[in-house]
Amino acid sequence: MSLLSVRNLSVAFPTQNGWFQAVEGIHLEVNAGDILAIVGESGSGKSVAMMAVMNLLPPTARITCDELKIDGQDLLAMPAKQRRKLNGGTVSMIFQEPMSSLNPCFTVGYQIDEAIRIHLGGSKKERTERVLHLLEIVGIPDPIRRYKAYPHQMSGGMSQRAMIAMALAANPKLLIADEPTTALDVTVQAQILELLLKLQQTQGMGLILITHDMGVVAETAQQVVVQYAGQQVEKQPVFGLFNTPHHPYTAALLDALPERAPVGDFLPTIQGIVPGQKDRPLGCLFSPRCTHAQALCREQQPPLVREAKEWLRCYYPLNLAEVSHG
Amino acid sequence: MFKFILGKIILLIPTFLGITLAAFLFVRLLPGDPVTILSGERGISEERRAEMIAQLGLDQPVIVQYFTYLKHILQGDFGQSISTHRPVVEEFFERLPATLELAFFAILIAVLIGVPAGIIAAVKRGRWPDHVLMGSALTGYSMPIFWWGLLLIMLFSTILGWTPVSGRLDIINYYFDPVTGFMTVDAWLSGQEGAVKSALHHLILPSVVLSTIPMAVIARQTRSAMLEVLGEDYIRTAYAKGLPTWRVIGIHALRNAMITVVTVIGLQVGSLMAGAVLTETIFSWPGVGKWMIDAISHRDYPAVQGGLLFISMLVMLVNLIVDLMYGWINPRVRDGK
Numbered sequence: 001m002s003l004l005s006v007r008n009l010s011v012a013f014p015t016q017n018g019w020f021q022a023v024e025g026i027h028l029e030v031n032a033g034d035i036l037a038i039v040g041e042s043g044s045g046k047s048v049a050m051m052a053v054m055n056l057l058p059p060t061a062r063i064t065c066d067e068l069k070i071d072g073q074d075l076l077a078m079p080a081k082q083r084r085k086l087n088g089g090t091v092s093m094i095f096q097e098p099m100s101s102l103n104p105c106f107t108v109g110y111q112i113d114e115a116i117r118i119h120l121g122g123s124k125k126e127r128t129e130r131v132l133h134l135l136e137i138v139g140i141p142d143p144i145r146r147y148k149a150y151p152h153q154m155s156g157g158m159s160q161r162a163m164i165a166m167a168l169a170a171n172p173k174l175l176i177a178d179e180p181t182t183a184l185d186v187t188v189q190a191q192i193l194e195l196l197l198k199l200q201q202t203q204g205m206g207l208i209l210i211t212h213d214m215g216v217v218a219e220t221a222q223q224v225v226v227q228y229a230g231q232q233v234e235k236q237p238v239f240g241l242f243n244t245p246h247h248p249y250t251a252a253l254l255d256a257l258p259e260r261a262p263v264g265d266f267l268p269t270i271q272g273i274v275p276g277q278k279d280r281p282l283g284c285l286f287s288p289r290c291t292h293a294q295a296l297c298r299e300q301q302p303p304l305v306r307e308a309k310e311w312l313r314c315y316y317p318l319n320l321a322e323v324s325h326g
Numbered sequence: 327m328f329k330f331i332l333g334k335i336i337l338l339i340p341t342f343l344g345i346t347l348a349a350f351l352f353v354r355l356l357p358g359d360p361v362t363i364l365s366g367e368r369g370i371s372e373e374r375r376a377e378m379i380a381q382l383g384l385d386q387p388v389i390v391q392y393f394t395y396l397k398h399i400l401q402g403d404f405g406q407s408i409s410t411h412r413p414v415v416e417e418f419f420e421r422l423p424a425t426l427e428l429a430f431f432a433i434l435i436a437v438l439i440g441v442p443a444g445i446i447a448a449v450k451r452g453r454w455p456d457h458v459l460m461g462s463a464l465t466g467y468s469m470p471i472f473w474w475g476l477l478l479i480m481l482f483s484t485i486l487g488w489t490p491v492s493g494r495l496d497i498i499n500y501y502f503d504p505v506t507g508f509m510t511v512d513a514w515l516s517g518q519e520g521a522v523k524s525a526l527h528h529l530i531l532p533s534v535v536l537s538t539i540p541m542a543v544i545a546r547q548t549r550s551a552m553l554e555v556l557g558e559d560y561i562r563t564a565y566a567k568g569l570p571t572w573r574v575i576g577i578h579a580l581r582n583a584m585i586t587v588v589t590v591i592g593l594q595v596g597s598l599m600a601g602a603v604l605t606e607t608i609f610s611w612p613g614v615g616k617w618m619i620d621a622i623s624h625r626d627y628p629a630v631q632g633g634l635l636f637i638s639m640l641v642m643l644v645n646l647i648v649d650l651m652y653g654w655i656n657p658r659v660r661d662g663k
Contacts, residue, residue: 056565081570088568095566100559104658105581115567150657166567 003174003206004030004053004091007067011045011052011230014060020277023049024230025304027311030206030223032173035197037209037217037238039253040227043274046210047096049227050176054093055083071173089119092167096179098159102151108135109147112166119170134165139195157188161195168199174206181216193220214257218242225311226250229274229285232304235311244319246312248292251319284314292316330653334646341642346399349634350392353627359384360408360625382408382627395631404635405628407621414632418614422636423507424494425606425613429598431529432536437591440541444548444587449575451553459545467542471601475535475608482531489531492610496524532609536601540594547590551583558582585656592648596641 011023023045030036038046052063053070068075071090075083087093095101103111112131116122122130128147135143138161151159160180167175177196181189197220200207211217217224217238224241226234226249234247245251254260255268272289275281283300287293296315304313361378370378379385383394398405404414447459483491490496494509502516510529513521555561556579564574603615610616614633621629653659 051562054566056562084565084570085568087566093566095559095563097559101563103560103564103578103582105585105656106578114569118568118570152658163563166563169567 002029002031002069003034003071004028004208005067005069006049006053007065009049009052009065009068010063011048011057012062014062015277017277019062022230023052026225026227026232027235027304027306028208028225030174030208032206033200033204034223035200035207035209035221036223036225037211037221038225038227039212039214039217041212041274043229044227045230046227047178048230050093050178050208050210054087054091054176055080056093085119088115088167088172089170090172091174091176092170092172093176093178094160094163094167094180097183098163098180099151099156099183101163102159104151107148107150108154108162109149112162112169115166115169130169131165134168135162137199138162138165138168139191140165155188156184157192160184160188160192164192164195164199168203171203172205174208175200176208176210178210179212180209181213182211214253215259223309226253229280231285231313232311233286233313235309237309240310246310246317246319247286247314248290248316248318249286252289252291292318331646331650334649338642338646342639345635345638346396346631347392349631349638350395352634353622353625353630354388356622356625358625360627363623363625364408399635404632407629408626409621409624409629414628417617417629418633418636420507421612421614421617424509424611425599425602425615427508427510428529428532428536428605428611428613429595429602431533432598432601433540433591433594435533435537436541436544436594439537440544441548441587443541443545445552445575445580447545447549448552448556456549460549463542463545466538467546469538471535471539471604472608474538475532475605478531478535479608490528494525494528494611495521496528500524532605532611535608536598536605539601540591540598543594544587544591548583548587551586552579555579555582581655585652588648588651588655592645592651595644599637599641 006026006028009023009026009028010021012019012021014020026045026049028036038049040046048057051057052061052065053068053075055075057063065076070086073086073090075086102108109128109131112134113127116127116130120127120130131147132143135146140146140158140161146154146158146162151162154162164180175196180196181192184192193216196207196209199205209216209220221238224236224238225232226241226247228249234241234245234250236246241250242254245254249270252268252270256270258267261267270289275285275288281288281298283296283298284290284293284302287297290297294316302313302315304311359379360382361375361384364378365375376385383391386394395405406413407417410417443459443463447456450456479491482489495513500513500516500518500521502512502518502521505512505515509525510522513525552575556575561574561579564578569578599615602613603618605611606613606615607619614637618630618633618637620626621633
């Protein structure tokens with residue numbers, strides 16, 4: 001049984017010009033101990049989709065979904081109050097901006113303690129011990145002093161470690177990390193990522209890593225979802241994705257990696273920008289920027305098709321000959 | 327911390343000097359003079375008049391009068407009331423507890439109703455509770471105090487007969503000597519049955535009238551502070567942690583919103599003193615506000631000057647306390663600087 005199972009998740013926000021489709025048709029499956037990466041440009045709806053899973057979107061958002069299950073529990077059939085209790089307990093989330101994600105008015109210790117109190121309970125002494133233990137396993141030196149520290153007294157890396165400690169407070173089964181290293185110094189990025197992977201292994205959690213760093217994806221993930229303009233365009237195991245990308249967008253993303261670029265030449269880029277609310281093309285959303293697009297692509301949206309462990313939204317996929325469909 | 331307080335106090339010195347000058351000049355800009363008013367309708371002879379003016383030192387050039395006044399203040403002498411011949415300090419501080427008591431209950435009501443109203447309006451933003459609350463706040467804010475006070479007296483005292491029209495205590499049934507000057511406290515100390523209730527009974531309507539404007543301001547500021555805070559990342563974190571809504575709003579959001587709201591509450595104390603002058607006049611409340619009005623109508627220069635000075639110092643003191651509280655509420659201000 002999968003830990004998280006999402007079928008056909010869509011999210012729309014009301015705007016002055018009607019509904020804006022931020023997320024359209026996302027299918028995910030994460031098992032215990034799995035690492036799933038979601039990649040895509042800014043504005044491709046990666047964070048919004050995960051916030052929908054956590055029920056963190058404003059009440060004006062229109063969320064539709066065929067199936068949304070965490071650890072076998074059907075979230076769609078659950079009252080909001082009960083669903084809130086899963087947050088931080090069964091599934092935790094950490095965010096892009098650790099500095100602003102901690103409440104400036106409370107000590108770090110208090111904020112971690114709060115999560116323990118809500119989900120696990122226990123006496124003040126037991127909880128304090130657990131907070132100190134958590135601070136230690138996320139690699140915060142001098143936990144006793146840091147317990148009493150306020151967020152503004154900590155660096156970005158320390159804050160993200162504290163956020164991770166808070167997320168782990170109640171031993172969640174699934175951790176969603178929304179670009180956890182984007183706001184940090186390059187030297188700290190690697191440390192935080194390493195910490196996340198180590199904890200994921202020791203705790204046996206499922207991990208969803210939202211990122212736009214393909215290097216991170218290659219090093220960590222087992223499954224990769226590629227999103228474009230709110231749509232899931234491809235899903236493959238990591239090896240297949242890097243070697244035989246089927247969607248032209250995935251291929252273009254990979255071509256733009258400095259490591260893969262031909263030496264001595266300009267770095268390839270993807271021309272144009274992600275369509276906004278008003279300039280969404282009639283057909284495939286990527287068609288205006290796609291070098292392989294044909295007449296059909298511009299007229300009709302390709303459906304999301306599933307084949308074995310792979311999902312694809314494209315009429316003219318690449319590298320198909322190299323894949324055996326058993 | 328000590329340095330911080332010292333710095334604040336040093337900054338108060340020029341403000342203090344400015345207030346003495348302003349108080350001194352304003353009262354002299356009023357048409358008429360104390361001698362004319364003292365001499366009454368029938369008037370007095372020119373010689374007697376000149377004698378009285380000289381006695382009060384009003385024959386000196388204004389600039390000389392000011393420096394004499396300043397010299398006396400620095401020696402701790404705030405002068406004598408022209409109409410009662412009693413020291414201004416004595417007269418003022420005798421009446422201050424009545425005003426403080428009124429102001430305290432007013433700010434209490436304003437905070438206890440204003441803050442929750444602001445929170446509800448922010449949480450229900452754009453829906454009917456928001457419109458009703460903010461509409462009421464705007465109405466309250468725009469209502470002239472004397473008019474609002476009279477309306478409430480008409481309804482609750484005249485028509486419904488629920489509250490007394492004026493005064494601080496039912497003096498027919500209760501009598502005790504002032505100990506602290508705070509009627510509720512003195513009533514409690516007297517041990518007379520029902521005295522505290524009577525004191526509160528007299529206090530309720532003037533407090534409500536005086537609280538109206540600060541309440542409106544506090545509600546509006548709480549709403550906007552809450553709206554800002556509710557959009558912050560750490561609120562999302564609090565929800566992601568699984569905290570119940572009341573805890574996210576009532577603790578995580580409110581604590582941050584209070585940083586701005588406390589400053590606003592502190593600033594309201596100044597306008598509270600201005601409101602007290604009107605409220606005390608309407609309800610014949612024997613506090614410093616009513617005393618100031620009487621002093622102004624008697625052109626009682628030392629009393630008006632002294633009163634303005636003391637009230638300003640009080641407001642400055644409250645703002646100093648708010649500054650200190652700010653450090654306590656906002657951890658980011660606390661360390662050093």
